[in-house]
Amino acid sequence: MTKIYRITGLPGTGKTTYLSERLEYMFKDLGISPDNVLFSSFSRATSRAIFSKMRELDYPQELLPHFRTLHSLSSRVLGLTKADNSFVEVADYKSFCATEGIPYRPTYVKTIDDIERFGVVGEEYVVIAGNILFSWWQYLKKRYIREEAIRAAMRERTHLGTAELKTLASFPTQLIIEWYQRWESYKRTWNKYEYDDMLQEIVLNEVPFNADIDYMMIDEAQDLNPLQFELVKQWMEPCEEVYFSLDKNQCIYFFTAADPDLTDQLSPEELLLRQSYRVPRLPWEAARTIAHIIGDHTIDSVEPKDALGDVLDIDYRDVLEELPESDVKTFLLFRTHNKISDFMDLCLDEYILTRGIGRSSSPLNSPVFTSTLNLLQSLYYDDGFEVRNAARFLSRIPAKHLKRGIKQRAKDGKLEFEFKQQHLDGSTEISTFYSFFKNVDSLDKLMQVVSDPKSTIPQKEYLLELPLDRVRILDNVYVGTYFAVKGGEAERVFNFDYKPHPEANVERDEARLVFTGITRTEDIDYIVGMPNHSEGIIHSMLYGGDGGWG
Template structure:
């Protein structure tokens, strides 16, 4: 008889550590990692577990049954890249059936990212094809079987007013027909979207490919009916002796994909463990998180203590003045979190205009995520400040230049990391300082930071136009970013992560947003901090988060 142990783990209470310790107990009892399945919702949770076990000197190749539920489903069905729906499939089907579809606003999930969708939290674009493809996957997660899905289509289950309005020119029967045609299209090509794998496994009762004895489930709060049913089938009494389920209903922020905290809450457990102290979230941010929980009548924070730090919660009225008036260290981990991808893009433009470097979280990507760009930027800042640039910074510049702009042998020397021309093998006599050595790498008359910029603007130098523009405006007054730990992204993308400082950009609730979802989302944002939480005011006031400070 399988024993089920549920673990309530609030942010920072050590869920990953607890699960890892339980796994190692099984290993010490004589079992192997082949006897263990670790299954989760997101790739970030998988990475956290890999890292935790790596610290215990466990190699990743030992963990054959570890990953997201989609990764393990892929393994069970033995799928490859060719088995996944691509953007061309969406376009082809939409054109054939006369459905408006905007590929620029649609994330395609291929095999190498099937367990890393990095959900943004944006509502589907109000284009009918985009709505339909997302909606049908959502309905699979909630209702599982096609007959129930078709009934849900008839009542527009899960769609908000604007989405229903977009589809209102089509009859219900036509919408059901489109769904059936899309399912037939995928089956004819044996192609899958991510929920299709789980649906097939459940309906065909396909057992997991490798036997195991112990199941460890993280982020169970993000599972919906479909995922839980697959999990229950794989972990039935015939296979698993014990099942550990880790959850926190307040962190359920993917309901728009079918996640449902009530599904996990309904699982009867033989044992219930509550992790009683957060080692991440300080007292003052914890108080805000508790107020958010009480706001939706959730008392699961009761009796759980924050970390020993007091921390800070600060309201910021003017972000630009706040950043300029405080000496910020870019090597201290800092998150800038916003509700929508559109807002993230606006912040990225704001930060670029005001010369504040910031990297991306999840699917957010900035020029600061490119190492060679950061290196060359830091090189220019150093030169303008009279600081010797680092060897790797010099190398990144050298490798972007055509060999014709450098003295003979320099590019090959840096490419192979011999660094003879940087004086590291003793064969080159060092000048009074390394500035002369640096400028001596170039052909022609290069002797100042302005001369280096003249080199960078040459068309054969490998920088994009936006990178080149930014570098040409770089000066010694800019921030050094040698260990850049400033990140921006959505609230959703930050789940499972943490930073010393967290800036939460307040926002006003839209009519088609769910109060429960937005409260949980704010809870996730507040509890990312290890020290300070800064709430950036929404326009002229009236933001949702502000009322809980």
């Protein structure tokens, strides 16, 4: 009989450490082969963390063949690959909608690699009939699994917002169901899959896992949806032991039909990790307030880190002044990508550069851009620079600007030795750097080289516009959504307040997002007011009513 364990670990209590130590015990003390263990996680941050810990234990990723997302494992079980053109692409959506006369706007379609890297995040949201239908049909598969239940949900038009219902109002329900059936037929005809189709096929046809596994670990199990849960139950049948690791307060992928209570069905043996090693006392008290709004009191049995920390209110416009210049890791968290864009525009106006998290990106996310900017600033201030930045730069510009053989030596990593040798005669780093060029002896001439159309420096047009004496490079400041930062931690966390959608479930969904954001901190949480000074959901939760915190 399968032994089932559920490890509840609130933020910073060491769920990943617990699992990695358990794996080490299984591999080294019990002699269990990594080939007999399946490990899956929703969160890319957790996946990176478990791989990092296993590498420290001398188990690199290539020795862990079944440590992947459920979608990635499913594609392997079914023998599907990108090379075989097995997955639905924009062209398929366009072709089907053109044939059926359904309005559709082409958007980016995530790949199986995106899922492995980012998790099953939502698609770009577009209120057009075809886009709504494709997204809705996949959501119904996640939630209801079987065709008769899916069609019943279509007849009731469940799980659609007001704008979506309005957009689809002119299409008869029977026509929508017929479109769905023809779309499913289209995919079967061309042997194409949307990503949840893989899981559905495995569940409905009871396809076993393609290797003998005796142990299974599912991290971030609060984010399982009914379809994923059915897949896990099916694959765990032959296992001796199964471990579910979760924190119900961090079930934030509600748009994928995630249900934090699914594992309750299994009557597992419970283990609660009772000490947070990340979140200090004052941020923990703020998180406790949010947890109580969610309806969870497990947090009352868990101790925070033995440090005070702080929770501070801050005006939106004051954030730029508070951003640290030093190596203090900092998160700036927003509800939507649109709000990120607004703030990034404000940063760029002030020549402040930060990094992006997840799907949010900035110039600093490019190592070549960052190293080039650091090099240019070093030359501007005449204060030396990192040799690797110089080598990376030299490998990216046309060889016609360089003396013979320099570009190849830069690519081969030989320039660092040459720098050291030339410095023995008393020459400076900067004069050595310019000596590699044919006709460059100043920063102005170097900028002309950067502007060469054949140079392969990313975003060079923007780079050339930056005033080197004013730009602030904050490469320890990361900007992203509350979704993207899950599993991460930073010394300072700026939680940008927001107004939820009128149809949002505040207690079930939005409160969990706020909880996730507040518990990323190792020291200070900032609650950032809205630009128009109106009260947002975070302030309302923390300070509103008799049960408010603070």
